Amino acid sequence: MAVIFKLSLSYLSRNKIQNALIALLLLLSTLLVSTATVILANTGNQFYEMHTRTHGSHQILTFEKGLNDPDAVHNWWASQDGVQVSPLLTYRTFSGIILNETHIPNIYLYMFNTPPPPWGVDELIFSSGTPDTVPEQGSVWIPTSMANAYHISVGDTIGFKTGSSTLELNVSGIVIDVPYGAPFSNTARVWMNPADYQHDLATLAGNENRMMGIHFNDYSMNSVYWERYNRETGIPFLESKMEFEAIASFYLIINQVIGFIMIFMGVVMLSIALMTIGFTIADAILANYRTIGILKSLGLTSRKTIGTYVIQYALISIVAIIPGLALSIWISKWIINISVSSLRVGNQNIPVHGLDAAILSGVLLFALVILFTVLYAKKARSIQPVQAIRYGMSETDHGRMAGKMNSPWAHWIGFTRLPVTAVLGFRHVFKNTKSSVLTLLLATMASSVLVLGYVLLTSITGIEQTAAKWGYDNANIAAVVVNKGNFPKTVLKHTLEEDTRISNAGWQGNTTGVISPESSATVKGQSLSLNLSVLDGSYQELGFETLKGGNPQHANEIALGVSVAKTSNKDLGDLIDIYIEGEKRTFLITGIYQAIANMSVSGRITIDAMRSVNPGYSEFDVIFINVNDMAQAGKVASELNEQFKDFASVVTQKTLLDSVYAEAANILIYPMSLIGLLFIIVTFIIIFSTCRINIRKESRTYGIYKSLGMTSRQIRLSLTMGMFILSSVGAILGIFVGVYLLPLLLEMVLSGYGIVQLPLILHWGGMVLFTCLSIIAASLGSWFSSRIIREASPRMLVIE
Structure with missing residues (x-):
């Protein structure tokens, strides 16, 4: 044993640089594989833990269209066993903020009249600031997503445009607001003092809106409750509904993409590392062929020869893997803290799980190194002392090498x-x-x-x-309506028609459609809700694309998102029955498209289709505008934003997406x-x-x-x-x-x-x-x- 150990140490000391590089390679392989393992083990953990801790909503109901009575809906859900609901929250919508004298137009705000606690659902957790029942007068609470995106801290002053004047409020708290706190979101809930809300916002023109959150003890039963709601009330829910999958998606997508890429690349790097170790051992045996032959002629067995390499690479692996694991834990915490920073409480690091999985990956890597060492070192068994001393390799290898x-x-x-x-x-x-x-x-x-x-x-x-x-339009400018109550649609329409710089425009609204179980391949007894885009204009001119087929042009046509098409088992040319505002309509599927918004659980119909159900429909949320000269887009958007700043936020498409x-x-x-x-x-x-x-x-x-x-x-x-x-x-x-x-x-x-x-x-x-x-x-x-x-x-x- 002493001889084997001394030989191993001699190999280590004789090839210091090469062994150091192999150790570094193993360290990096351990780093990447273990980091990927920890990230994948934590994908979704922080979100689900915070959702549970705040008793978060599984669905958010928004009442903006006047199609359902908010109080009646709230009372029905509050009476259900196994369901908790938030208070019926009152809010107004704003667009844009002024921060450090800089106007940031593309952020859409729900300004809430903060109710006293407890809420029961979507409890706020303070990331910074002093917790209180409601914000102090002259101050607001903002979500972590908004604070992180615009580098806002407690004590900063934010300006909110209220018509022709600006309302300035101090930030007294930064809170974790799970439903509207996902990263890279341009929508945020701002919590105001009730007195400030009544004094500064209640008298503004336009309508107040309502919102409520629903938490199910068993989320999988939500469709059963909705079936009961439709049956007992006799009126389908026609307002906006945000599903749990949409709430969770932007929390999870980045970590899943990062984790997937890292685990794939980690496996590739590990494979290359093991191949390199095997190659190194094979060539080390070849380089030391004469020496091994001499040692075997002196009585060194094949097993002991293999043991010299096993000891050598076991020592290298231990030296490399342990610091690799330590670094991987540190780096994975760093990446996780960046990717889910909106769930961090203060400066505290988010608790990281899966450290045992990282250690297990290190042990597995060590075992693989030993296994590959044994497999490649077994070539030493076939060394014949006479051939080794004469050729420095086997006679067969010598002949093959000479003939290459x-x-x-x-x-x-x-x-x-x-x-x-x-x-x-x-x-x-x-x-x-x-x-x-x-x-x-x-x-x-x-x-x-x-x-x-x-x-x-x-x-x-x-x-x-x-x-x-990605499922968006390709128009040059978007005007997002933020004050629907007093929005001067006729004035804007006339302005767009008179401006020679504008080539065309389209008016888009949204409604909810329901696919009945009879028309889909969903689980028996469950209906499928989807977000329907309603366009007064040409989808083609505004740049909406499809993967297959084309966008609808007539009242009986529809384009479906890929998720809806897959779930309902529908394809081009099929007919599908959709309930809109409680009325059944049959559509011909003309196109299938993909969209990251709403996870492709959506559809596109024309304004004619919508008006066959509701002749007076005019609930438009966005106006898409194309200009004749793209160089003029910024100037046109700026002028329209200044003219209609009390009612809409007008920005270029690049600003909106960036x-x-x-x-x-x-x-x-x-x-x-x-x-x-x-x-x-x-x-x-x-x-x-x-x-x-x-x-x-x-x-x-x-x-x-x-x-x-x-x-x-x-x-x-x-x-x-x-x-x-x-x-x-x-x-x-x-x-x-x-x-x-x-x-x-x-x-x-x-x-x-x-x-x-x-x-x-x-x-x-x-x-x-x-x-x-x-x-x-x-x-x-x-x-x-x-x-x-x-x-x-x-x-x-x-x-x-």
Whole structure:
């Protein structure tokens, strides 16, 4: 045993740099795999725990259209067993805030008359500020999502536009408001002092609206309650209803995307790490072939020979995995705190679960290293002392190695017609097949990761270019109505018609449709509610897209979101019965589209379809506007916003989308940068390690080259050129993997959120630039590993 241990220590001390690089590679593999494990283990935990802690709503009912009596609905639900309801909250809608003398237009606010506690549902938890029953006079409570997005702290003053004047209120509390506190949301609930509300808002023109939250003891029974509601009241619920899935979706989507990408890349990196360890062991055995042969001739058994490598890599693994686990826990906490920052209480870190899973992944990694060590070290069993001493390898391997460069493949390439430096570079690549395949695979994966990260961030930051593919319109300007009671529709319509800069406009409203169980493939006895978009205008002109078919043009046509089409088992050309405001209408499905809003649980109908049910329908929420000259969009939006600022918020499409998705890009950039950096480091480490092994194996050959007149620089450039060409081929393959293969895997995650075809923006220049990072890393790894050629004399190289 002492002999085995001493041999293991000698291997460790003799190849310090190589063993240190393998340890670093294992550390990084542990870091990525364990971090991904913790993130996946925590996906949804923080949200569900906070939802339980606040007794959060499963459904939010909003009364803005006057189609249902809020008091009657509230009383019915309050009387049900197994259901809790919030107080009937009174609010007015505002648009935009003034912060530090800067006007921020694209944030939509529900200004609430705060009721005294207890509420029973959606209890607020203070992240900062002093808890109280209601806000103090002259102050408001705002949600963490709004505070984080605009960097607002307790004590700051926010200005709210109330017609021609501005209402300034201090922030006395920042609260966790689960239903309206998701990240990258541009809608927030602001809680006012009752006296301030009565004095400053109750006298304003327009209607007050009502809202209530419903919490089910068993959420799966919600459809049973709604069936009972429809049966007992005789009046279907026709106002807006926000489902629990919509509340949860934006809390979960970022962590699921990050976790999915990290676990996939972690598995890839782990596979490469294990392959590298196996390759290193195999070549270490080959490099020490004569020594092992001599030791076996002196009585060292095969089992003890294998044991020397097991001890060596067990020590390396222990040194690498333990700090890797510690770093992974720290990094996973950092990423989780960023991605669900709206659920943090004060400066406290969000409790992280799954640490046992991270430790288990470390133990599994250690076991895999030992297993691969044994599997590859078993090659030492076949070493024959006589062949080892004579050839430095088995006689079979010696013959195969000698014949490689004389193969028809080598003649086809035409080595005899190439410069000597090129021949040397290609010889290094073709002779060391295993390391070349590993290099090709590594360059491909590193390039694909960098390209995917770049494409994802580019696609999110430039989402205005693909807005229609995410389910939004593609109009140049959007006017969001915030004061429906006094909204001067006729004046705005006349203004739009008279302005020669405007090419067309469309007026969009929303209503709720219900698909009965008889018309769908849903669970028996359950109906399906969907958000129906009602457009007075042309879907085509405003840029709404579909995956299949087209948008509706007539009163009997409808386009369905992919989630609805899948749930109801409907396709193009099918008929579907939908209840709108309690009346049954039969529609022909003309198109199927995807939309991240409402998770594709939605549909599109024309204004004619809506007016066949309600002839006086005029509840429009948004006006989409196209201009003749895109350069004029900002100016037109600014002028319209100033003219109708008391009733609507008018912004360009880019402003509207950036306010929602800029935060998503900011959250994604950190983990994607981390993954990309790790793959660049790993590429360098593996190429350095494998090239160093190969150079040591052929030290005698390079000594002969130097003795014949080649300089160390020429030899090193030749080796680096071969690695540059090989990694370039891998990088080119990586571009296609990152653009066409990895997004398919990501779509598996996003399909649950209504996106089945990920809209990507491809800037080939940027992709090539990021791909070059993997090529540079591989080339530098090869260049630095060949320093031993420069440092050794020809005589010493030949002696080795």
